[in-house]
Every structure is written in structure tokens, then in C-alpha cells.
Amino acid sequence: MNTVIDFQTPDEVSDYVRSVPADDFYILGRGSNSLINPDSIVPTVIRMAADAVVPEINGTRVRLGAGMPMNRLQDFALKQGLSGLEFAAGVPASLGGMVAMNFGCWGRSMSDFVTGIQVVDDRGEIRWLTVDAAQFSYRTSVFHQKKWMVVAAELELTTSDSETVRTAMLANIHTRIEKQPLRDKTFGSIFKNPPGHYAAQLLESAGLKGRQWGAIQLSDRHANFLLNSGGARYSDTIQVLELLRSTVQSVANIELELEVKIFK
Ligand SMILES: Cc1cc2nc3c(=O)[nH]c(=O)nc-3n(C[C@H](O)[C@H](O)[C@H](O)COP(=O)(O)OP(=O)(O)OC[C@H]3O[C@@H](n4cnc5c(N)ncnc54)[C@H](O)[C@@H]3O)c2cc1C
Structure with missing residues (x-):
């Protein structure tokens, strides 16, 4: 550690x-x-x-x-x-x-x-x-x-x-809860949006939204969020990230760039 x-x-x-x-x-x-x-x-x-x-x-x-x-x-x-x-x-x-x-x-x-x-x-x-x-x-x-x-x-x-500030904050939190798995363990968007595309849409079109690999799941609410339901290991997560990237590459011929920072 x-x-x-x-x-x-x-x-x-x-x-x-x-x-x-x-x-x-x-x-x-x-x-x-x-x-x-x-x-x-x-x-x-x-x-x-x-x-x-x-x-x-x-x-x-x-x-x-x-x-x-x-x-x-x-x-x-x-x-x-x-x-x-x-x-x-x-x-x-x-x-x-x-x-x-x-x-x-x-x-x-x-x-x-x-x-x-x-x-x-x-x-x-x-x-x-x-x-x-x-x-x-x-x-x-x-x-x-x-x-x-x-x-x-x-x-x-x-x-x-x-x-006014409070109202705007609460409205934004509400929007996030509706659209993102805000209460789960995630690291926000996994990939950056490539020019002219949304990473979430590309992942969804590649059939990956909601898919599960052990304790790791691609959110069924927002396909650019990866969930850890507990116990997901670093090496498992790296493998899933690579699988997501290579699947989008082969389906859409677009290379996704990680937004998440990896500390090896
Ligand atoms: C539920 C959820 C929703 C999110 N929504 C968004 C969103 O809407 N938009 C968005 O852009 N991101 C979003 N994120 C991702 C994340 O919150 C942002 O990237 C945020 O800026 C990271 O802040 P952090 O302090 O956690 O940084 P960390 O994850 O700790 O670090 C991120 C990077 O910043 C560097 N860093 C951190 N602190 C410093 C410092 N003091 N000096 C120099 N470098 C530093 C680290 O070295 C690393 O490269 C979301 C994440 C979650 C979990």
C-alpha cells in the first residue's frame, strides 16, 4: 500500500x-x-x-x-x-x-x-x-x-x-442523479469525447452499456461510467478498460482516449 x-x-x-x-x-x-x-x-x-x-x-x-x-x-x-x-x-x-x-x-x-x-x-x-x-x-x-x-x-x-446559488446547485445535483450513477463508486467519465462524438454513445452503440465483468459494470444509466460494486481489482479494471477501448475501435474505428488517470 x-x-x-x-x-x-x-x-x-x-x-x-x-x-x-x-x-x-x-x-x-x-x-x-x-x-x-x-x-x-x-x-x-x-x-x-x-x-x-x-x-x-x-x-x-x-x-x-x-x-x-x-x-x-x-x-x-x-x-x-x-x-x-x-x-x-x-x-x-x-x-x-x-x-x-x-x-x-x-x-x-x-x-x-x-x-x-x-x-x-x-x-x-x-x-x-x-x-x-x-x-x-x-x-x-x-x-x-x-x-x-x-x-x-x-x-x-x-x-x-x-x-439563487443554492437553487442552481440543487438543480445540477438533481440532473446528475438523473443521468449519472452519482451514488455508486465510479471515476466519472472513463473516456474523453472524441471530436464530433460522445464516448457514451460510442460505447452504447458497441453494445457495451450495462455489461458486467465480475464486480465491474458499465453503467446502464450512463455508458461512459464504470461501476465498482466492491472488490474490483486494479488489474481487472485495466483489462475492462482495454476491452472497452478495443471494442469501440473495431466497431466504430474510433480510438478512445482515457480521461481517467492511471497510476501504475
Ligand atoms: C460522480 C462523478 C462525476 C464526475 N463528473 C465530472 C464532470 O462532470 N466533469 C469532469 O470534468 N469530471 C468529472 N468527474 C471526474 C473528476 O471528478 C474530475 O476529473 C476532477 O477534476 C478530479 O478531481 P480530483 O481531486 O478527484 O483529482 P484526482 O482524481 O485525484 O487527480 C486527477 C488528476 O489531477 C492531478 N492532480 C490532482 N490534484 C492535483 C494537484 N493539487 N496538483 C497537480 N495535479 C493534481 C492528478 O495527478 C491526476 O492526474 C466526475 C467524477 C465522478 C466520480
């Missing part, structure tokens, strides 16, 4: 990064989009603690810690009457993971709100990145090329009132 270190401050991350080889650790948020090999030879997973950075508010601009879980972030926005992040309500992610993945849905993504990102780079330097330097695009960013840890982010939200 990997060791997990939750850091409280950017300085702690910096000291750690300076003291170990880069291959010694993985960077993780809440793990909601990640498949981790429990027998990995990489010994350590590092994360920012949920309460590591105290939120700072300057009008509609907020500075928040990367470890902040989405439900806490939603509570914070609700209390402050700040609107923007309702589209992510109900998702078990961290702010840092959402920035790294450029989390998005329903035509919105994190890059619409991020104005700056505090990172610890691979040399242990603590610095602020501009949005351009983050190289945001569809479900990706510079953090998939460089082993830099997001420790905080600055977001520009808009003024609203708590009741």
Missing part, C-alpha cells in the same frame, strides 16, 4: 519535492478520476490537506487551497453568495484536481474561472502561474506534462445571493 502524505503548506511541499527523487511520488487530489495500482513501485502519494489554505476573499475574487473538496467549496460559495461553480455541485473532487483536469461539463470548465494558480514546481520552487502558462484545454493542462503541484488557485466568480 502507498504512503499518503497530506501537506498543510506550500513550504512543506517544497521541502518534500527538494528532498526526494521525482519518481518517488504521485500527486493526487480526491482521487475521483484516478485508478491507482495498490502494488505500485511508486511509494508515496502526496496531496494538499483539505483545510491547508485559509480562503481569502477580495470582492468576487477568491483564493482557495487546492485540497479543498468540492462540497466545502460549494458551501463556501453559497455562504458568500458567489456564483460560478454550481456546475460542479455533487462531484467528489478537489479544487487542485479540478484545475489540473480542467474539469468541465454543460459548456463550462474551470478555465472560465481560474485567474491564477499557485504551484510548487519540480525543483521545489513556489510560484504563481498565469492562466496562459496553465495551457488549459479539453480535460487537460500543463499539469499533465509537468510534475507541478497545484497548492492554491485564484478564481473570479460573480456576485449572486445564497438562495
